[in-house]
Amino acid sequence: MSRTPRQVGEDVWKTRIEKVNAELVTLTYGSVVAQLCKDFSNDYVQVNEQLDKMGYNIGIRLIEDFLARTSSDRCRSFKDTAEIISKVGFKIYLNITPVVANWSSDNKQFSLIFDENPLADFVELPDDGKAMNELWFSNMLCGVLRGALEMVQLQVEVEFVSDVLRGQDTTEMKLTLIRVLEDEMPVGDE
Template sequence: MSRPANRRPENPKIDWHLPTVSSSASAHHMSRELFVLTYGALVAQLCKDYEKDEDVNKYLDSMGYNIGIRLVEDFLARSSVKKCRSYSETTDIIAQVAFKMYLGVVPTVTCSNSTRFSLILDKNPLVDFLEELPAGRSSLCYCSLLCGAIRGALEMIHLAAEVTFIQDTLKGDDVTEIGIAFLKKIETRKHKRNK
């Protein structure tokens, strides 16, 4: 029996994920878990490399910033959100869409004025396997990466913001609170066409 010349042999698809309700849910769960474990190893290594907590915090924030400026394209492509009309709407999208999409949690949004907002996480997924900060590292901001990522992503959509940790469960607080203070809208330069 011969095969037609223009037909390719069929290759069976192999699902490499652990069985759950769906393979995509399993892939998300596994990749999040892997990210959390890898992140913990990264922070541990940075604590060995840098003596001062401020240096580790700065490095994590910078790393998060670089992730945020690259992640915003993926977010806009996958989420199909429309342009936000206010800081409040932007913060809601960060909480309800971005955090859910990438970390699997939805923080509560609180507002102190028209430019200052807080994202309150009852459960911070980055500290799933961590109970307390390493000994002698009381000023370490373990999740600085999140602040940098938010700041970088906002900058890519032309919004300057200061993003800081206000409360941290690793430091004895009941919740993790990330503060976002919008500074200004970054002006985009329009290129004039030479005639």
């Protein structure tokens, strides 16, 4: 009998993960964002880019850990990928399960709706007139997903479209499948 993605995520979270104090992660992440804001003189567009790049580098390494912990098979569709991201990936690493919603008619775009975001606990955006419109505080998550999915041959665009930190009703991340990458053999390997 095959286990559902939710069961896989719960099993790995309960049994195979060395836990890190959530508040420590939240405060450390907040310090990284604050330092980037300082380094880039509150140019939030550049801060968003740096968070995305940092996340991308984490994602291309994190996928190996994810695959080793879950023994996941290759997803058959982008819908399967969405379920694994939501119910297994986010559960394992952040102990949350965002809702998969807003599928496009061609099944190449969906949203993750977050009821909670542990990276944004204890956070208030700077009241400088720009942060509420320009800073995506948890943008590192976009890079993590982009990097991890690229390593399993899925080129995606990932972006936040709303955030409760900005005074909006929900925190929503949109993922769009650009293309399935072809497996390429290094030159000389056959």
